[in-house]
Amino acid sequence: MAKGRVVAGKHLVQLRKKQTRVSQKVFSELVDIPVGTLRNYEQGRSLLTVEKFMEIKSKLGYVSDSKNRVRVMIDYLRITFKHVEDLSWFCQEYLYCDLKDFISVETKMMNYTHLWKRGDIWIFDFADKSLTNNYQITVQLSGAGCRQFELTMERAGTDWARSLQKMAWERKDMKVTRLDIAMDEPYKGVGRESEQFDLFSMLEKRRKREIVLDRIENFSFVGGGAFDETKGKQDGLSLYFGSRQSSMFFNFYEKRYELAKKERVSVDEASAVFDIWNRYELRFSDEKAHSVVDEFINGVDIAEIAKGILNKELQVYDGLNSYGAYLPDKKWQELFGGVEPLKLSTCPEPYDILRTVKWLVYQVSNSLALVSEADKKLATDYLKMIFESGEIGEKEEKVLEQLSPEDKRYIDEIFGKVV
Structure with missing residues (x-):
């Protein structure tokens, strides 16, 4: 994250109330900042930088980065064109x-x-x-x-x-109607199995209320790794969050067991050969699927989207500290931490200046910087040619007509600029 970016106070309030679940006084002691400073951060009277926010979360046991801890891929896609x-x-x-x-x-x-x-x-x-x-x-x-x-x-x-x-x-005329995102937890190697996330632990956590669901109501599981002597096989555990008929459904399962059965090898062999432990699947349909793709094409990395949604819908803890505050599960944090919760809008953004700026910043800025440097080296005007090639059409005219100071404040907030 870039230096100087600012986090809205409401995110700190949400961290304290929804995830840690303690008073301002207790929270200030947990993160070692004066309670007055905490109030100022929460109420927006003092600027809370990204760096300070991540420092506060790290003191609570959250990790600041989980990049490359899971392999993320689009695993199913259905799009209709009218x-x-x-x-x-x-x-x-x-x-x-x-x-x-x-x-x-x-x-x-x-x-x-x-x-x-x-x-x-x-x-x-x-x-x-x-x-x-x-x-x-x-x-x-x-x-x-x-x-x-x-x-x-x-x-x-x-x-x-x-x-x-x-x-x-x-x-x-494009409409995304189904999207599955798969996140694979790599196998860490022989002798390091205890470092992997154990899906069985979620059954006990669910019983102890250490799994907190936001909007998802249903939870179920099948399997359990029991060895069947008559069939000579072992089935892994599968956890289900939500309903298959809903617009958002999660399925976590021990992928190594599925591969072992398919390839007719032992589970240990499947783990080593295919380099996989668990798979975490997020399935979206209709408006939710279209919203995920809308976020993606506007410059947000697919791994950040998947982890953000997971952090919004499912919190995994590992007991309480001496203050009675939830402790985030370390192994879960290693896999999915470091990304802020993402709430999907079921109404995709209309074509506006923010979408254009986001797309330019996330997808085009590196290319423009390259052309700019090439112009300097070759004494050319390619960048000028690019800008002069654009035209303001009827659609763009409407966007310009609707611009207001509020748009500037909103864009500055998104990109962390202090006005």
């Missing part, structure tokens, strides 16, 4: 492959009548679309389909963020 007449052009433009590479088959899935299959990259449409004038399509990528699409994107010189940005910015 009107695509030229499917061949669509495939080349947005899927980076030819329609002739797909196999044509009949289907009755999702109320469609026709399906194009290129491995696990599927496109649903209607066989009689020219007669009914129904040109809606749905692109579906399973886990394997996501990996195949990544190879296709790599050959095309692009990636998930740029591909989804292109779709969203150019296709106003």
